[in-house]
Amino acid sequence: MMHEKDLPLLVDLYELAMAQAYWHEGMQERAVFSLFFRDLPEHRNFVLACGQRNIAEVLEGLQFSEDHIERLRQLNRFQPGFLEWLRSFRFSGSLHAVPEGTPLFPQEPLLEIEAPIAEAQILESLVMNYVHLESVLATKAVRLALAADGRPVVDFGLRRMHGIDAGHRSVRAFRLAGLSATSNVLAGLDFDMDVNGTMAHSFVQAYPDELEAFKVYAHLYPGTTLLVDTYDSRRAVRRIVSWLREKPLTNIGAIRLDSGDLAAEARDCRRILDDGGFPQIRIMASGGLDEYRIARLLAEEAPIDGFGVGTAIGVAADAPALELAYKLTEYAGEPKMKSSSGKVSLPGRKQVFRVLDDDGRIVRDTVAGRMENAEGRPLLEPIMENGRILPEAIGPLASQVDGAQQAIASLPDPLLGLEPAEPVPVQISDYLTQLQRDSLAVVAGQRR
Template identity: 45%
Template sequence: MASTGVIPGRQPSWLLTDLYQLSMSSVYHAEDMDREAVFELFFRALPSSRNFVLAVGQQDCLEAMSRFQFGADEIDWLRSLERFPEDFLQMLSRLRFTGDVYAVPEGSVVFPFEPVIQIRAPLIQAQLMETLLLNRIHAQSVIASKAARIILSAGDRPVMDFGARKAQGGEAALNLAKCSWIAGASGTSNMEAGHYLDIPVVGTMAHSFIQTFEDESEAFRRFSKHWPETTLLVDTWDTLRGVDRVIDLIRESDGTSAPVSAIRLDSGDLLTLSIQARQKLDEAGLDHIKIVVSSSINEYRIRALLEQGAPIDAFGVGTEWATVPDAPTLDFAYKLSEFDGLPRMKASTDKVTWPGAKQVWRHWRGRRMTRDLIGGHDETVPEGATALLRPVMESGDLLPGAVNSLNQVREHARQELAALPETLQNIEPAEPYPVSVSPALEEARRQIQARFMDER
């Protein structure tokens, strides 16, 4: 069965929430306010080093929401705090998610203020989803957006995930493998991700293997004996001498199997060393042997190497997309947009939101996206545009097609990235993608702001 990217047994404790969610919910319960609400998750602004966000994590959230239930031990623990009324705890013990959900498909390109997921549910249910949604979608979208940039910079050269050792915990390592695969990586070194997510596993060898032998040639010989068609790490001592020893090993082989398919460079001047290694291999008649590089690889280093003509065939990336040092956060928020049939908004300085349930319509020229329009959910669909938010849950049940296989998500992300305007595919900051707001939404916000100011 094809993986959906949801890790078995990963159902969260519904205590993965902030205290204030439960504090507010207890008041809503006591005041009989549990009427229908609409909440939307979006981000306010792009980091300066981003031209788009690749939204990932929605399916993970949908699976969790479909199994929403506080466990008896969790209710007992809440009771032990002596903070919450017993009738509220009894209500929580019976609570299930019964709402409707709209979401952009996992692996979609999104821009500021565009809802990634929209929850329509009784107020308490919708409120209690906040921490889960922000936690899952924020973390995975940060990684996926970085991975997409790195993969776009590599062109048609494979990029492999080597980042598990630098990820911030085991779940983060799995998210990294998943998100980089969605963004277009060729595989992962993380065996757990291979097992649970059915992502191709890839890998070479460590310097420690070479160091356990007195002779580098013997280390190469022993490893390739057990792992023919392998990639040998040549920079433990002298990189170019290591290349020579790989050439000697191939010449010594009996021809029954190819002992080596590639060499890996993991330190030093990767431009000069890749050129010199390529020259040695070609002069030995080994132009089929690939060159793989790793060592602090990111989109800028890839671009610089390729622009300078480095004969590199593939990249292994670890720390840069495991930690995302240039944009480790996105300004995601989860805000109330409608309650009890009336539009709601926030008017705080620099954090103003748009009122009412919304839809995003994307306009196209051929296969290229050209501009987006944010409008009211029930507004007429503009001619030639496609709606980004799609129904994925109804009355708490997942709808057909709501959760796709990981490979289907990967293909959707590939199409989305290919449909970006060419300027946005560049890793340098570009003119922002055009996103406008409908006149009806503008008027709704003006009216609410005027009423708010009058009341003040």
């Protein structure tokens, strides 16, 4: 099992190989690397940027131990002097990032790192992994929350997530995206998110009679949710109604449906509960749900009060990857860019300016140079300087959640739906456009 103390070795080999080459050649000038994506994933109208603050805390404590140095020595690829350099490695650079939960569009940096080039290069895969995971899952989660139209959505995804690290860190992203609760106890406690759960079918099956199982659970957990579809959901709800009439002080908060035609099951169960005098008992649904099924259920006016979502959210099933790029945009004060076909990047340090209308909705964004002034609010904020997190740069998670919800609410209505919509216009400033032309001219000259 990987331990957090071993994160310095969580690199791709070429990053260490390049760092050694920089060290060997005495290349110590400061470099700027920008983390961005060129295209939106299919089925996505925006990406909800998450993980940037998380990686700052990782970078602040990153260092190679004696064990790390010895393990690298065994690869027979690294010179003693470079291993000594790694032994004294501490991130000494700066980090600018957009606030957690900011909706972004192609070419807009999620973050930029400035540091001596070998330092910044070593961080590539680690930074990308942290930000990729949380951004992909947060983007999926916000779609679920929007589809539910104010009804609670609970994360049931832990058991099918790709590793325990994803299972833990995902809950932070889900909270930023607007989910209501999680079944994941550790992550719920760590990220101050409500922890909810019901029961498995095995609990009902373990009893000779399902009503006995319900009675045990209701006694132990007042206000509980009972899973009613182990055998016959309608029959189970009728039996619950008869039992509650006999024991009116028993407190049942909800029933949960996990299979079958959820809309039809919910209508019938709602009718049984209402006719029996229990309109306050809610109906929760789960079982293979995603944002599309949730939207269809609500379009059919299914009387469902909340949703539990597992696999679809745990692996972001329809768009599990974001083509993040971590590209060198400046070295030793000179702009740098990639110019290969289809993968042209923007040189220089950057800022993103967001213009809102009078209703607080996004009108357009402008990607500009870091030192430019443009209309709108700048999104990239300084988080680290000289390798240390700036005081008050990372606020309490609750305030980050509030900020994320405000940022999501600023999206134009078409982007809040599930269908593809015209994206927010993203302009490139005249300065950056000219800088790109000049940089391309330099590259062209080098090819002659």
